[in-house]
Amino acid sequence: MIVASMEKVIKRYDDLLVLDNVSIELKKGEILGLLGPNGAGKTTLIHSLVGLIKVDSGDITVFNKNQKNNIIEIKKEIGLVTQDLTVFNDLTAKDNLEFFGGLYGLRGSELKNRIKEVLAFVGLTDNANKLPSKFSGGMKRRLNIACALMHKPKLLIMDEPTVGIDPQSRNHILETVKKLRDQGTTILYTTHYMEEIQAIASRVLIMDQGNVIAGGTVDELISNIKYEESVKIDVLEATDQLMEKINKIEGVKETIREGSRLNIISNSDSGNIDRILSVIREHTSIKSVNVDKPTLEDVFLTLTGKTLRDGREG
Ligand SMILES: Nc1ncnc2c1ncn2[C@@H]1O[C@H](COP(=O)(O)OP(=O)(O)OP(=O)(O)O)[C@@H](O)[C@H]1O
Numbered sequence: 001m002i003v004a005s006m007e008k009v010i011k012r013y014d015d016l017l018v019l020d021n022v023s024i025e026l027k028k029g030e031i032l033g034l035l036g037p038n039g040a041g042k043t044t045l046i047h048s049l050v051g052l053i054k055v056d057s058g059d060i061t062v063f064n065k066n067q068k069n070n071i072i073e074i075k076k077e078i079g080l081v082t083q084d085l086t087v088f089n090d091l092t093a094k095d096n097l098e099f100f101g102g103l104y105g106l107r108g109s110e111l112k113n114r115i116k117e118v119l120a121f122v123g124l125t126d127n128a129n130k131l132p133s134k135f136s137g138g139m140k141r142r143l144n145i146a147c148a149l150m151h152k153p154k155l156l157i158m159d160e161p162t163v164g165i166d167p168q169s170r171n172h173i174l175e176t177v178k179k180l181r182d183q184g185t186t187i188l189y190t191t192h193y194m195e196e197i198q199a200i201a202s203r204v205l206i207m208d209q210g211n212v213i214a215g216g217t218v219d220e221l222i223s224n225i226k227y228e229e230s231v232k233i234d235v236l237e238a239t240d241q242l243m244e245k246i247n248k249i250e251g252v253k254e255t256i257r258e259g260s261r262l263n264i265i266s267n268s269d270s271g272n273i274d275r276i277l278s279v280i281r282e283h284t285s286i287k288s289v290n291v292d293k294p295t296l297e298d299v300f301l302t303l304t305g306k307t308l309r310d311g312r313e314g
Pocket residue numbers: 013016018036037038039040041042043044045083
């Protein structure tokens with residue numbers, strides 16, 4: 001069953017085409033991972049889906065209703081976890097939840113019980129009466145999620161909910177997302193982090209420059225490039241000249257430089273590792289070499305020539 005869809009959606013900011021004929025579908029009970037570098041259009045896609053911004057053309061349907069004509073009704077069933085925290089620093093965690101619950105019409109004992117439930121769900125029960133200003137980044141993010149859960153949304157949209165937090169809080173959030181999925185919530189989850197997508201997503205859409213450029217399960221996406229391998233080489237000095245020479249070797253598809261590490265995507269049947277190594281040796285010393293099967297990161301690199309982490313050109 002389709003919970004939400006966008007069809008041929010176009011959104012421009014002046015001359016900038018931010019959503020370029022985007023079509024997506026969200027299926028009931030799935031965690032759909034939306035992966036892309038900075039500026040790919042992920043937030044714009046989300047804000048369009050929930051009706052926070054108007055699109056220039058295309059159709060958006062949520063819960064089988066045309067979004068434009070039924071936006072108030074639709075919003076009652078959607079939870080939005082925004083990238084920027086929306087919690088009030090001068091209200092305690094509990095009071096924040098009371099405020100957001102109130103906005104959704106919860107009152108009295110129903111409101112009180114839901115606050116307790118949600119605090120326990122995100123692991124903040126012991127901090128209910130504390131101000132978010134005293135929280136760690138991860139605790140604030142968890143409270144931000146809790147606020148979006150007060151009205152038990154059927155569709156939860158999470159815009160990079162783990163940015164800038166410690167690994168423990170990150171794992172806690174990923175576990176929370178999986179629990180929500182197990183309870184039947186449909187989730188759209190955006191991130192730069194492929195490890196998160198690999199850990200939780202049923203399906204992945206990869207976005208770049210306003211386009212959805214690939215989609216499928218993680219395994220499906222990786223199998224599309226299985227004829228390739230990823231050669232990771234640590235060198236003493238990775239100069240522009242060296243990069244240029246490597247890219248000219250037959251069978252090399254992409255080379256990305258991260259400090260003194262080179263990640264080279266190469267056809268696995270071209271047998272050119274020797275060639276790559278000897279070109280490098282002519283320029284600098286080699287510290288280590290690793291040949292891996294491709295990961296989701298390599299899928300992205302192959303498709304866009306950029307790393308997921310920062311959207312930097314390769
Ligand atoms: N209100 C706006 N006015 C003009 N340009 C905008 C506006 N909002 C976003 N943009 C531009 O649209 C493009 C897509 O931005 P968007 O925030 O959707 O990307 P994103 O994939 O969510 O990036 P990030 O990972 O950094 O959040 C960017 O080039 C951005 O500068």
